[in-house]
Amino acid sequence: MRLSGRLINCMRGGREVFSGLDFEASSGQALAVTGPNGSGKTSLLRMIAGLLAPAGGSLDLEGGEAELTLPEQSHYLGHRDAMKPALSVAENLSFWRDFLGGDGADTGQCLASVGLGHATHLPAAYLSAGQRRRLSIARLLAVRRPVWLLDEPTSALDAAGQDLFAGLARDHLARGGIVIAATHAPLGIEAQELRIGGAT
Numbered sequence: 001m002r003l004s005g006r007l008i009n010c011m012r013g014g015r016e017v018f019s020g021l022d023f024e025a026s027s028g029q030a031l032a033v034t035g036p037n038g039s040g041k042t043s044l045l046r047m048i049a050g051l052l053a054p055a056g057g058s059l060d061l062e063g064g065e066a067e068l069t070l071p072e073q074s075h076y077l078g079h080r081d082a083m084k085p086a087l088s089v090a091e092n093l094s095f096w097r098d099f100l101g102g103d104g105a106d107t108g109q110c111l112a113s114v115g116l117g118h119a120t121h122l123p124a125a126y127l128s129a130g131q132r133r134r135l136s137i138a139r140l141l142a143v144r145r146p147v148w149l150l151d152e153p154t155s156a157l158d159a160a161g162q163d164l165f166a167g168l169a170r171d172h173l174a175r176g177g178i179v180i181a182a183t184h185a186p187l188g189i190e191a192q193e194l195r196i197g198g199a200t
């Protein structure tokens, strides 16, 4: 499987953010998207996820499921943890599993894998920032998709959480997945750097 972008142009609010961006990531590879604030890292992830149209260029996934689009084969975790505060932790994850077309994955097991086994019945509103991030990461496990698009995946995670994330990402890569992560911090996994904009 190979994900590639060719000559991608990004416009936001009538202003060019970046242009002519090329990148490529094959099965088992991670890309760390780096660059200064406002250089377009989140915008690039959202384009790959199908949430924002490129102003030019093309995005392509070769070797995936022929009948599925690139967004349908991708997970996008934004830096806001999309969850409903009044629902429990388990209900939030079940919502996402069903919404994303999961095939009945055991949410309890996914939550235990991210260290939230003790909090499944708590309202999501009670979670700390790092726990919310762990709940987002559990979505990656509840529904298996080959392309992970992650915006600052380790923000708010403590050292143990960062190790946990790195382990899950390594497993995903070992299974032939692809990780594209926008980050200002080391991801804890081997990754090629895709730099956008000027020096950090």
Ligand SMILES: Nc1ncnc2c1ncn2[C@@H]1O[C@H](COP(=O)(O)OP(=O)(O)OP(=O)(O)O)[C@@H](O)[C@H]1O
Pocket (backbone or CB within 6 Å): 012, 013, 017, 035, 036, 037, 038, 039, 040, 041, 042, 043, 044, 182
């Ligand atoms: N909805 C929008 N309308 C207009 N401009 C926008 C919109 N969303 C983002 N932008 C602008 O697009 C540019 C790129 O934003 P983006 O969030 O992709 O950057 P980033 O590299 O992820 O930044 P950071 O490191 O701060 O997270 C910024 O200048 C931002 O202000």
